[in-house]
Amino acid sequence: MKAKNHILFLSLLGLSLNFLNGILGDGHHGPGHGHHLPKALILNCGSSDSGKDADERTWEPDEKYILSPDKGVMTKADTQDPSLSSAVPYMTARIFKSETAYLLPLQNSTSRTLLRLHFYPSSYPNFNISNSFFSVTAGGLTLLSNFSSFLAAEALSQAFFIKEYYLAPGNNPTLTLTFKPSDKYPNSFAFVNGIEVISAPAVFDTDPTLAGSAGSIDDQQSATVPVDATSMETMYRLNVGGQYIGPANDSNGLMRSWYDDTVYLYGAWSGVALRANITVSYKGLPSYMAPLDVYSTYRRMGPESDLNLISNLTWIFNVDPSFMYLVRLHWCDSDMTKTNQRVFDLFVNNKTAASGIDVYALTGSIAAPTKRDYVVHVNNNTDRLWVALHPSTETKPEFSDALLNGLEIFKLSDNAKSNLAGPNPTMSDLMKRFQDAEMAPKSFESQKESQTSTVVITGAAGGAAAVGIAAVIILVAYKRKRRVPGADPASGPSWLPISWNSSNTSATKSSIMGGKSQGGVFISNDAASNCRYFSLAEIKTATKNFDESNVIGVGGFGKVYKGIIDNDIQVAVKRSNPSSEQGVNEFQTEIEMLSQLRHRHLVSLIGFCEDNGEMILVYDYMGKGTLREHIYKGNKTTLSWKQRLEICIGAARGLHYLHTGAKYTIIHRDVKTTNILVDDKWVAKVSDFGLSKTGPNMNKGHVSTVVKGSFGYLDPEYFRRQQLTEKSDVYSFGVVLFEVLCARPALNPSLPKEQVSLADWALRCARNKTLEDIIDPQLKGKINPECLKKFAETAEKCLADHGVDRPTMGDVLWSLESALQLQDNHEGGSTTSRKTNGTNNPEPKMDQNSLIAMHRSTLSLGEDDDDDNNEEHKTTRTSDTTEEVFSMFVDQKGR
Structure with missing residues (x-):
């Protein structure tokens, strides 16, 4: 396996950089450095x-x-x-x-x-x-x-x-x-x-050692903005160039968390992360400003001066417009030994904040920490906050370079309204593609020409006057980026931001079925004819007027109610939430997609309601809920290993059908354990097609599209290139397989950094032959070693860095069937007519065309509503708990 690096995009609502590790330690755990603990x-x-x-x-x-x-x-x-x-x-x-x-x-x-x-x-x-x-x-x-x-x-x-x-x-x-x-x-x-x-100590108060920091901004006299009477909300806190610093290791017992900055770097140019090779001490700076670890690590542009002069080091953050933010930068130059060696300019939101920054000149000493505060007003035309560094040439310094050690961003309260509150989060444009060249800073010459007093450097006191009405959100996401020594880092954008602006479009009932409604929903004639239209009155009757006692789940689209239609048919009714991040597009996609699909391992759409501004979908009722609910201790019924395998196989069949059996290739785009449902007979069905994409023309092998999905399950190649293929589903399914095996979430920020991403940690354990150490304790000793080996190999292949190196869903299905046979044999089940990996003979591999032919012959392409009725004549039994389903392995004796 090639080296891989998963990077977790940590975020939070309001407290952007102090969440997720949330368990905060005692004051005495943090180094006091001579100051009293708070x-x-x-x-x-x-x-x-x-x-x-x-x-x-x-x-x-x-x-x-x-x-x-x-x-x-x-x-x-x-x-x-x-x-x-x-x-x-x-x-x-x-x-x-x-x-x-x-x-x-x-x-x-x-x-x-x-x-x-x-x-x-x-x-x-x-x-x-x-x-x-x-x-x-x-x-x-x-x-x-x-x-x-x-x-x-x-x-x-x-x-x-x-x-x-x-x-x-x-x-x-x-x-x-x-x-x-x-x-x-x-x-x-x-x-x-x-x-x-x-x-709290005087984190934002006047510090005599920093007095006089306010000066001119490109010959414009700066203004100080006192913040002594202003409250703040922490938004971002980054250990630039360094690793995560947990609360227990924060300075002065303040229990803050400092996060890796890699996620916020913009563009291909990410510079070089380094650690000081000499001892760093505070040298007069109050220790509560930041831990020494922040000042001991840094990110610089790199050794190539010519390249640095045409580049910049940029971080970008999602913020709310019409607010003021305090941007605090931490510096400590442990390389330079005299003035005018490394000098650079600072830009905030494409405006010059400071020119000719020479950290050695500011501190008068090597490896001496300092910090500077800037207040920026983000107007109502943007929701981005940029911080950029660029080498200065005016004084002809010895090196063309720039560096930064730490970065914090605080939202300032609106003193006139005494407000720090913001709206609830929405994701109307999840994973909004961020490659708009118009958004990026142009040349630095134009930046200097366009400078205004929008950015003002504060005095040592920090700053105060603030305007604002909404909280900012940084989203949890992650990426994986190849790290090859000496390789060009220009492998695509370093991150993609999220748009949290709501577009709560309400749909109203179409006057003509199969046409576009007043609310913007277009339901084709084919879709309308393949599923039932419900009036709002019928839905209210089915759910007892949306009685809260009937709520069986809540998702991104809205609440899901258990209902009864036609006197005795149980259904699941999904009602759009006006505050939901999903809306018209997802509603339309779900109807168009599922109305054309009929497959045993896909949740069936019965009908929909678009009445009186409502967007409601009606599905078959899945009595056992989600897969996730059954694999974690303390939740619902804990599944045996064989049951888990059978559910994975069922989900793989559903995905395989989407990729190969339908009229067009369909890519689910949000495969995860909460989107795999289980009915009363433990038959697995793939659900939630609101983000799915069809590929009517897959000659290119991909669909170029905005990145969407769930963090922890996202295909890193899709994330980097915005090119969606069916292999993106394969990657997500690989994460599901490891989640089923290990019974831990795809992302768990409370764990050490290297364990946060399940995909990354499982691959590392697999490479180190320690995978058995992280499997679900409830499964230890109950899995046939050969079955475990086959299952783990399958999951590993799904998580290959490049899509071309991943198996097809047909191959995955084949391998999981093989793993189940190995487990059956271990438990004393019948033998099969096909040799498996447990023998000296290599496992025969069916080519993709044969898989598709077999799949279509047994499932009739899923286009017949009577598939379930005919299926018993075409398939073999795979378990005692599921109905008869298609199996890649033919066992005439049954199991």
Whole structure:
């Protein structure tokens, strides 16, 4: 296997860089460096007992701090998500059905207060978490408004997250933290799992060692922007050129997380990440500014001066327009020994922020840390914030280069409105392609000419006046990029941002079926004739007027209800959420796609409703739910290894049919364990075709399209090149196979960095012959070694870096059938007429044409509605728990 590197794009709603690792350690874990550790109040909400987290930090009960304890309900989550590294504080919650406040003592009311709110939007007894919309205020400052932690977690593809704020100092010795359920939604409630209140050091106050940092910006006198009376929300915190730094290793016990910057680099030019070869010390800079590890690692442009002069080192961030942001840059030059050796310019949002930055000249010493703050206003015409460095030539320095050690971005409150709140996240244009040349900075000459006072360098005090109405989101995604020593890094864009702007287009009922509705939905005549049209009245009757007790799931499109039609037929009714990131396009795609497909291992679409602005889809009811629900301990029925194999085989059959058996090649584009459903007889069916693409002309071998999918399952080649092939589904299915084997999520940020991505970690373990160490403990000793070997080899091949090196779904199906036969033989089942890998004879491989021919002969291309009725005459039995289905291996005796 060639070397691979998966990079996790970590993000969060509001607290962009302090979420996901969420379990914060004790103050004494962080190096103090001579400064007093901050005092902290940490509350385990909804618990009557104290508890310790993974870092042995004690969280105390919250009840004595609630003004009206009788208004709060103490509850415990039904299940513990595998990504939670600790039950404390996430497994208990305090739920509020009416406005309720905490009265929290402040250790020092004259300094800033660092406030963290922990949310785990899980399933709680008697409460539907999707109904939770609420606001949170701290004193007179609105932190959250009409906030849905459920939607936030769905958008982030994470089980939990944290919101972090730096509250401006005041004169009140207590902080009133108020939770209020929204009046806009029935049955709404507020909740919180954990609260941290920390007396923060003077992170944003005047530092005499940095006095005089404000100067001119290209001969324009800069303005200072005081921030002493402004509250902030942490958005990004990066250890540039270095690895992730966890909370326990942060300086002064502030318990911050510093993330790898690679995800935010723009373009092919990513520079060189290095570590200082000499000792770095603070040399007068307060240690609470950043850990020494931040100043000991850095990213520079590289040794090629000619190339550097025509390039720039750029990071890009998604932000909300009409806000002011404080951008803090950390520098420490451990290479230069005199002035005018490395000098560079700084640009923020295509404007010159500072010219002629010479880190050695700023500090007067080698390996001496410093930081500079800049405040930038992002106008309402853009949702991007750019930070770029470019070598300066004005003073003719010795080297043409630039460097950066750390980067933080904070959102400034709107003081006029006392607001830091933003909208709930949406993903109307998931994985928006970011290659618009017009968005990129042009030449640096034009940047200097277009400079304005939009970017102002702050004095040592930092800055204050802010305008803003919405929170920013950085999305969880990941990429894998080949790292070959000496190779040209120009292998495509380093990352793709997400558009979170909502396009909540409502559809209204078409006046003519098969035509385009007023809401923009176009349903073809063929699609309309192949599925049933339901009136809204029929849907309401089927679901008892969308009774919450009938909710069986919630996804990106909206809630899913169990319903009854025609007196006794159970169905699943998926109703679009007006706040959903999915909408008209997904609704239309699902109808057009599924109305043409009939296959045992694809969820069947019964009909749809486009009435009175509603977008509703009606499917066959899948009584056993999702595959994911059955592979994690503590969830539903835990599946045996043989059951898992059979479900994987069923899903592979469905995907194989999509790729080869339908009229056109169909690429699912969102293969994951939550999109593989299981019916009452444990038959697996692939679901959710809202992102699927057809390839009517696959002569090119791919479809050029915007990248969409779920993070952790995304094909890295598709991610890099935006060229979709059926091998992208194969990659995602490979992640599913390892998830089934290991019973852990595709992404688990609570684990060490090298283990965060399941695909990366499983491949590494497979290469090191340690795969058995990470399989589900419930399966150990129950899998035939030859079966495990075959299964793991199949999953590994699916995760090949290049699509051409991956097997087809037909090959995958063949291999999984082989693995099942090996397991059957191990458990004493009948032997087959076909030799497997357990013999000295090589396993025969059926060519693709033969596979397709066999597939079509047994499934009639899935175009006949009576397939299920005819199938029993055409197939062999593959298990005791499933109905008769097509099998690649012919066993006349049955199993």
